[in-house]
Amino acid sequence: MRALLVVNPKATTTSERSRDILVRALRSEVDLTVEYTKRRGHAATLARDAARAGIDVVVTLGGDGTVNEAVNGLLTAEPGAKDPAGGADRRPALAVVPGGSTNVFARAIGLPRDWAEGTYVILQALRAGTTRTIGLGRADDRYFTFCAGYGLDAEVIRRVERARLRGKVSTPWLYMRSIGVQYFTETERKTQLLTLERSGEADVPSLASVVVQNTAPWTYVGDRAVNACPDASFDKNLDVMALKVLRVPSTARFFAQLASARPALTGKQVLTLHDVGSFTLRASRPLSFQLDGDYLGERGKVEFVAVPQALRVVC
Template sequence: MVAKVIVNPVAGAKSTEQKWPHISRLMRDMGFSYDFQYTESQGHAIEIARDAALNGYPYLVAVGGDGTINEVVNGILTASHDQKTLMGVVDTGTGNDFVRSLGLDGNYLHSCQHLLSPKHTLVDAGLVTFQKDGRQVSRFFVNGAGVGFDAEVAATTEHMPKALGGTIPFVMALAKTLLGYRNKTVDIGLDEDNYTRRVLSVIVANGSYFGGGMKVAPSALITDSRFDVITLGDVNKLEILQTFPKIYKGTHITHPKVKTEHARFVSISSEEGLYLQADGELLGKTPATFEVLPQALTMVF
């Protein structure tokens, strides 16, 4: 079996290009048979993955960060929904939240060793439909999505230096966003139930980790065919600062203004279009819907 390895050379603050020779040698020494291709621009991994899946590659491997993983997932699921294409991950990014949600340690050398694992696990994905440039657009995601403050932070993070890693830019962007952000009134649909709430953020979680290691949705499982929906309610700035350190351990969910619910279908709208992020990438604005796709991907790890 020959795999297609999709390498994002600029992932991990452009460190992946330096890591790739070591990774490729390790793969060869393991007896891992593969072709590889570098991505050349944003969105290119979607094209490579889609073409590889359509051309019969049985196994695709993403070498990069959460954004690269998201693009490869979109390529696979755009090509087919029959779960026949295997997917592996070698995490060389700055955040590495998806591999944490898989239960891996974030060490790219260890990830290489998992590529030949006999363990194949069916994991869920999500499909988000949102507004961008005046039109309705859809995108797959695997780790999670969010509306409100976290998406505003994602927008700010895009302008932060990646060389600082995943957590530091996120915290810097969070602090900058916090200064001017105001909580929003949103209409939320959770399957057949509908609510109007004043919120800081609404997180639609497939996996547990966000923002470079924050355990935002501690009970989320990527195999349970449902989202964990975390509503961060009408908290003030002091409450945010007091609660923020707890997010890394997942103990923020005990706060009385933090609510955890479950749903297979989620809708979020507001009088004003709110920023939306998925897998850490800023996508567009609300209104948006989120649909869980049970057992959509076959992961090797």
Template sequence: MSQRTKVRFIINPTSGTKSRKDVEALIREHLNQDKYAHDIVYTERAGHAPDLAREAANQGVAIVVAVGGDGTVNEVARGLLHTEAALAILPKGSGNGLARHLGIPMGLDGALRVINKANITTIDSGQINGHPFFTTAGIGFDAYISSVFAGNKKRGLQTYVELVMKEVLNYKHLPVIASINGNTLDTDCFVMAFANAAQYGNNAYIAPNADIQDGLLDVCLVRRLDLIKALNLSYCMLTKQLANADSAEYFQTDRVNVQAEEEMMYHADGDYLGKAQTFEVSMVPQSLRVLVP
């Protein structure tokens, strides 16, 4: 019998509703045991998963599986950048942005069948001020919502939409100077989103034309937002359409530099990172191997 391929599951025990026992049982039931030799490790704190993923890659593990939400996926993927190990995802979060973009089933049994097929491709990643992201990063209002959402006990799309509608008219736009494709843009900025993938998660499409393998960022700039524009933008996001030009503008580039008049909040893959005045955002083409259907 040929040697089985090594697979390591990195599980965030705080993600989702299924217990450790349930997830372990699903893995035993649906993973091809003739093809794979697997083990399971659990994260013990925020920031633990990159170390676990890097260790797995260094040990020659072929497939490293992130079991959790967007934050867990980001952490595991960070540990696998520029390695031969491939990322797989068992989605257990509220948004599951990368899994949805890649077409991975939301059910754990279906996601395990993707692993069994072992169809591997390579995707781009991005960086905002040195912090990797795989779906979206952003400055301004979406980062503010990420900071509020992180402290909210209730999760899911409904909670996210409620927060947006509650806060959207109270958040002020700020002046920024952005360098995009050699052009200088002196503009107000309510939000500037940098998309590697098409959506934030929950099928909310901020950049529906984004291609995760083209080496380009799709930049969505919202200068000012009133209630009508907010409703238009929300409708377009949920129907996978580009927003009208008076609500948002789109650019494609491999690098963006932004200087803000005062500190602005920023996020990567929905995780709030803090505040800064200067932002350097860039693409890292073909930097992560992933399993896809």
């Protein structure tokens, strides 16, 4: 079995020594090539080239951003392929060693948070030849594994990324503080700018902020899962949660429900949709947008599609 290990050298929870241990462990099971990412987007190129070269497994060591890039490389490796749904067997499998600060995707597929424990699970699965086939989401021309955000969610991630560039460490406190500062000082809270459009359904206008989930949870705060769409699943289409307004009382109620770990969000200012195959979000002016925790700039419109049975995962 041939495998490629894609290493993000800036992975926050591993060291050079731990990377060496991982390489030796993987080489005990597979014919391994190791590549280090050098820039944003490099993991996608490495994964795409590996798929075209007939590699059997792509292993990532990094956070959710590295995973997302690798997935996009794998899903775009077939020139001219228009419908990746159901094509998991044509692609290399993906194995994810958790090396970032949150590792939402790795934890969502059942891997331990610790990189060493995660490596053990992956080695056991490689020996047994077991994989799980999952669905993905696509936003315009980019695939995502667990979530997308349009509006406040993406604005917070943009603020966190800027803080990390200034040397701040990614912690739950950094995210909590960023939410508060963003909400009270920069976010447009008085105007609802988004419209949700679905074929055969009436448009839903006047939405303030939207989260799209391909699985649950939406994210983690430390060891605690945070769920905006608790019924979202890799085995179904996409789930949507939209805040209709961002007034202080309703927004505070929303975060209180998230913190209480209720099975579902309630309230007249919250819209939830389950198992949706495709839809479009249109903004009256460009708004912040993120995929899998990576800020991607501002968009005026995003088209979402569920892509079932798209990827084999070693777990």
